[in-house]
Amino acid sequence: MSQELFHQDEPLSEVLQQVSGQLRLSLGNIHNALTRLAPPELRDERQSVDLDAAVLCQSYYRILRLTNNLSDASEPERREGEGMDNDDIVAVCRDVMDRAAVPAELLGIRLDFRCSRESQVIAMDGERIGRLLLNLLSNAFKFIGTGEKRVSLEVRVEPDSVYLTLSDTGLGIPEELLDTVFDRCRQAKYLSPPPHGLGLGLPICRRIAREHGGGLVLASEEGRGTAVTVSLPNRRGPQKLRGPMTMDLTGGFNPTLVELSDALPKQAFTQKYLD
Numbered sequence: 001m002s003q004e005l006f007h008q009d010e011p012l013s014e015v016l017q018q019v020s021g022q023l024r025l026s027l028g029n030i031h032n033a034l035t036r037l038a039p040p041e042l043r044d045e046r047q048s049v050d051l052d053a054a055v056l057c058q059s060y061y062r063i064l065r066l067t068n069n070l071s072d073a074s075e076p077e078r079r080e081g082e083g084m085d086n087d088d089i090v091a092v093c094r095d096v097m098d099r100a101a102v103p104a105e106l107l108g109i110r111l112d113f114r115c116s117r118e119s120q121v122i123a124m125d126g127e128r129i130g131r132l133l134l135n136l137l138s139n140a141f142k143f144i145g146t147g148e149k150r151v152s153l154e155v156r157v158e159p160d161s162v163y164l165t166l167s168d169t170g171l172g173i174p175e176e177l178l179d180t181v182f183d184r185c186r187q188a189k190y191l192s193p194p195p196h197g198l199g200l201g202l203p204i205c206r207r208i209a210r211e212h213g214g215g216l217v218l219a220s221e222e223g224r225g226t227a228v229t230v231s232l233p234n235r236r237g238p239q240k241l242r243g244p245m246t247m248d249l250t251g252g253f254n255p256t257l258v259e260l261s262d263a264l265p266k267q268a269f270t271q272k273y274l275d
Contacts, residue, residue, distance in 0.1 A: 016074035023067040030060055043271040054269040061253065061261035061269065068258070069200040078211045086236045087126045088119045089162055093155050096133045099256040102273065103264050107141055108149050115155035122162060123237035124212055132208045133166065134259035135201040136228050140168040141263035143226075161214070162234050167227035173220040181218060182206060205230070 038053035097113045104111045133153070140151045148169045156163040173181065182203050205228075206216040213233045220226035257268065267273075 014074075016070050020067045020071040020074065023063065023070075027060065027064055027067065030056075034060065040271055040275075050270050051266065053271075054266045057269040057274070058261055058264070058266050061258050064253065065258050065261050069204060072204050072207075073200055077207055080211060080213045081123065081237065082211065083128075084123045084125045084212070084237055086121050087124050088121050089124060089129070089164075089232065090115050090117055090119050090155055092124075092126045092129055093133065093153055093164060096130050096137070096256075097153055100134070100137050100260065103256065103260050103268055104141070104151065106265055106268055107144065107263070109141065109144055110150045112150065112152040113154075114152065115157075117155075117157055120155070120157050120162060120234070121236060122232060122234055124232060128208045128211070129232075130255070131259065132205045132230065133164070134256060135205050136166045138260050138263050139201060140166065140170060140226070141260060143172075144168060144170040157234065160234055162232045164230040164232070165227055166230075167225060169225045172222040172224050172226055173218075174222045178218070178220060 034053065034056050038049055038056075043050040043053055093115070094113055097111055101111055137151065144151070151166070151168045154163075154165045154167075156165070181199075202216075202218070209216045209230050209232070214231040216231075217229045218226065219229075254274070257264070257273070260268075
């Protein structure tokens with residue numbers, strides 16, 4: 001169990017594993033029923049059916065995301081470097097921003113991606129880094145506020161480290177709450193109302209950064225936005241380190257919509273965007 005999330009509480013870890021397992025079984029039945037009641041061809045033909053199905057679909061994705069976070073929180077933190085291979089961090093970041101472009105457009109958000117290099121290969125788990133970035137984008141989308149809506153990702157390559165900075169023009173975080181952002185999942189008084197989740201996203205992002213031998217730093221000013229910087233070692237590995245077998249947490253569904261489901265309108269889950 002991750003010490004930062006639940007302080008090595010082994011019984012709680014076992015409970016979370018059982019809860020996430022039972023949720024996955026129920027989710028499978030819900031999706032099968034939804035597909036039978038509102039098959040894609042019917043959703044294409046009837047807008048009213050499509051919109052009703054979109055509400056159910058979004059709820060499904062949100063519960064799947066919560067289940068994934070509970071499952072992640074119940075697992076031991078990986079050893080540094082475990083499951084990594086040499087991959088292009090610039091390409092991974094660009095791909096995430098490209099996939100988030102349409103959901104961002106639905107919210108009226110402009111996305112910017114900046115990097116002075118076309119590529120930079122480092123030792124990393126590209127799937128985990130992608131999940132980290134989507135979690136950060138989800139937070140940015142949820143709290144973007146009104147007025148100018150802009151979210152930027154900058155990749156900066158230094159001799160020893162690669163820095164990923166995701167910044168937004170959103171609501172920002174009050175100064176008195178900055179010290180709680182990595183511990184909100186354990187303090188009920190700080191939890192955001194639905195659908196904003198249990199506060200597991202940032203602790204999971206920090207865990208992923210630490211698994212890579214890096215770290216995560218957050219800076220925010222209320223009313224002016226938030227910037228999260230992830231540091232990763234600028235080095236390559238000799239070979240992929242074998243780790244435990246992992247399951248596809250998205251269940252084969254669009255990982256971008258899964259991770260952003262708390263932040264998007266129901267229109268993002270109509271058949272047009274699911275195809």
